[in-house]
Amino acid sequence: QVQLVESGGGLAQAGGSLRLSCAASGRTVANYVMGWFRQAPGREREFVAAVSWSGGSTYYGDPVKGRFTVSRDNAKTATMDLQMNSLKPEDTAVYYCVADESGFIATGRVTASVVWGRGTQVTVSS
16 A cells, blocks of 8 residues: 655745655555645645656646646655745645556546545745
8 A cells, every 4th residue: 555745845935936745655656657736725626747657757737837847756765746936826725645556647637546645735925
């Protein structure tokens, strides 16, 4: 069984940067697509980014394209990072790390195979 733990959330000013990390443990995630979703109060869950098992392909939701960068390192402990630049108040949300053996999260689609972290809060002030 895969466990995911996020870190790096916090408070930033508009225009600033934050870096989120996700550490995977338990069963290997080397063959999983990993990614991030977010959810703000009163809003639907939103796809943020995903990265292929090799790290060679990345996918982004339209609101974050050009500002966020997702990467992963399968060596030793599998980790995935999300570098968030040019932050906006509308980026405020709980960010969830996900891992998906089926790979559908790369299209923003959530299926029963998706493993979720517990989330980390990101707050961007104007």
